[in-house]
Amino acid sequence: MKKSNSIFKRISSMFVLTILVTFTILINTQPTYAHCDTLDGPVIKAARTALKEKNVTSLLKWVRPSDESEIKKAFKMALTVRSNGGEAMKLADLYFFETLVRIHRSGEGVPYTGIKPASTIDPALVLADKALENNSVDQLVNILSNAMEKGIRKRFTHAGESLNHSDDNVESGRKFVKAYVTFTHYIEGIHGLIKGNSAHHEEK
Numbered sequence: 762m763k764k765s766n767s768i769f770k771r772i773s774s775m776f777v778l779t780i781l782v783t784f785t786i787l788i789n790t791q792p793t794y795a796h797c798d799t800l801d802g803p804v805i806k807a808a809r810t811a812l813k814e815k816n817v818t819s820l821l822k823w824v825r826p827s828d829e830s831e832i833k834k835a836f837k838m839a840l841t842v843r844s845n846g847g848e849a850m851k852l853a854d855l856y857f858f859e860t861l862v863r864i865h866r867s868g869e870g871v872p873y874t875g876i877k878p879a880s881t882i883d884p885a886l887v888l889a890d891k892a893l894e895n896n897s898v899d900q901l902v903n904i905l906s907n908a909m910e911k912g913i914r915k916r917f918t919h920a921g922e923s924l925n926h927s928d929d930n931v932e933s934g935r936k937f938v939k940a941y942v943t944f945t946h947y948i949e950g951i952h953g954l955i956k957g958n959s960a961h962h963e964e965k
Contacts, residue, residue, distance in 0.1 A: 797869075798862050799877045803890065805858050812854060815840055820861065825868040835860040912947060920944040 797804050804823050811820045817836040821829050835857055842853035855876075863873040885905065892901045920940040927937035 797865060798874070800858075804862055804865055805876070808858055808861050809854075811836070812839065812843065812857065823861065823865045828864045828868060831864060832861060909951065913951075916940070916944040916947050 799805070807820055807823065811817055817833055820832060820836070824832055839853040839857035842856075843850045858876060859873075862876060866873045885901075888901045888904060892898045920937070920943070923933070923937035923940040926933045928934065
């Protein structure tokens with residue numbers, strides 16, 4: 762088990778040194794299923810406020826400069842239709858939400874697949890938003906740190922136990938290989954985040 766302990770010590774050191782960097786990457790990354798296209802996401806929340814206040818300026822940060830005119834045009838149209846109230850207001854809001862999210866996603870190089878229910882938001886992203894709202898990242902760092910550490914330890918333990926019997930027979934050897942691949946791919950995935958290979962919202 763000495764080999765395994767040595768490996769884990771190196772991984773633990775890397776984990777401690779990079780957890781905050783990893784957190785920063787996670788905050789600034791967003792896969793294609795993220796919450797910019799959900800009813801409770803930051804883009805639509807901002808749109809609701811803008812429509813209520815009849816001021817489009819705060820929304821322009823969500824789109825590229827080249828898309829500002831289209832957003833302004835859609836916003837003006839939505840305000841006109843909203844003035845009729847009732848169902849017309851609901852339809853106007855939905856039209857504008859879809860337009861804004863579609864253009865926002867296009868600016869990120871991500872296809873628009875419709876507005877998603879609020880329930881589809883990843884719990885970690887909800888915590889990330891709350892961290893920004895509360896100006897405190899402690900809870901999010903603790904949750905992500907603990908989850909990552911548990912993930913590393915679980916896969917490390919399984920790989921380490923399998924290593925001790927890897928030469929007993931072919932079947933045991935294959936079990937070790939499977940555990941080893943699972944463990945190293947998990948570490949590789951974490952390291953990929955640290956390097957920013959999955960970075961979202963990157964400059965284009």
